[in-house]
Amino acid sequence: MYKLQNDDLLCKKCIFQKEKLFGYIDKKNSVTMATLGPEGTTSSETAKVFKKYIEDINKLADLKINLYDSFELAINEVHKRSADFILLPNAYGKMTNFYWDTTIELGFVFTNKTPEYGIAMLDKKNLYDKPTLTISTCKAVEHLLQELMDTTEFKNKSYEIVEANSTTKSLMLLEDGKVDLALTNDTSLKNSKAYFISNTKYTDVLWSIFMLKTS
Incomplete structure (x- = not known):
């Protein structure tokens, strides 16, 4: 069975982006994530999972979650620097707009189980x-x-x-x-x-x- 190596081209790109994102959080400590609300949405619940993940890794980190009525409103906050990141599911119908937005870059990807x-x-x-x-x-x-x-x-x-x-x-x-x-x-x-x-x-x-x- 093939084992993914750290020098694998695809793996290296993922590691680079992750280190860039996590380095940004380490440097700033207090950061804000924008995603779809209101409270109870799958996006808001997933944001809580990532918040715990980050704050477990970096005890000094404080990740605040801001919720918006659409992902488009959320990304506007990133563009205005009122939020540091946006979290959204790849299943989102207009996801391609975010990948082709030349002002932002992909920092991290992960899988998470949805609610029922x-x-x-x-x-x-x-x-x-x-x-x-x-x-x-x-x-x-x-x-x-x-x-x-x-x-x-x-x-x-x-x-x-x-x-x-x-x-x-x-x-x-x-x-x-x-x-x-x-x-x-x-x-x-x-x-x-x-x-x-x-x-x-x-x-x-x-x-x-x-x-x-x-x-």
């Missing part, structure tokens, strides 16, 4: 008589909708999709009474009266951290 995703509801008593249900979801997990709906008692109902910016915003639409059901994750449900009525699903996702390009 499922279809949540608050009150089903008024749903049986509705010919069509409304379901909120963010674009990144919209493809899971039919699969998860098929595990609910409403699997034979037709539905209309209402798009949300994140899994947490999807839940908020349900709590505000704007939709009948919401595709969300279990971290968003922590402080909610909503509950899953479908099977749940998770996966491993590759995450990227970008920083402003330096010479």
Whole structure:
């Protein structure tokens, strides 16, 4: 079996970028990471994982997490130097825009398991008589909708999709009474009266951290 060596060309590039990012953190100590919010999104939970990772390595490091309504708003904060890094999943539909942004560079990549995703509801008593249900979801997990709906008692109902910016915003639409059901994750449900009525699903996702390009 082939063993990856430190002088491997691909490995060397990864190590160089990691050392550059970590060196920046070591030098500054107090840094800010921007990502998608609000609290409870998969991005915010993954940011906490990276925060713990960094602060375990460097006891002097203090990584602050700032949450925004979109990744585009988050990267604007990096461009304005109000944040040092942006964290986003490679599964994001507009990820290519970040790779082709010549003002930033890839600093680090890692995999992290997502929370459990499922279809949540608050009150089903008024749903049986509705010919069509409304379901909120963010674009990144919209493809899971039919699969998860098929595990609910409403699997034979037709539905209309209402798009949300994140899994947490999807839940908020349900709590505000704007939709009948919401595709969300279990971290968003922590402080909610909503509950899953479908099977749940998770996966491993590759995450990227970008920083402003330096010479």
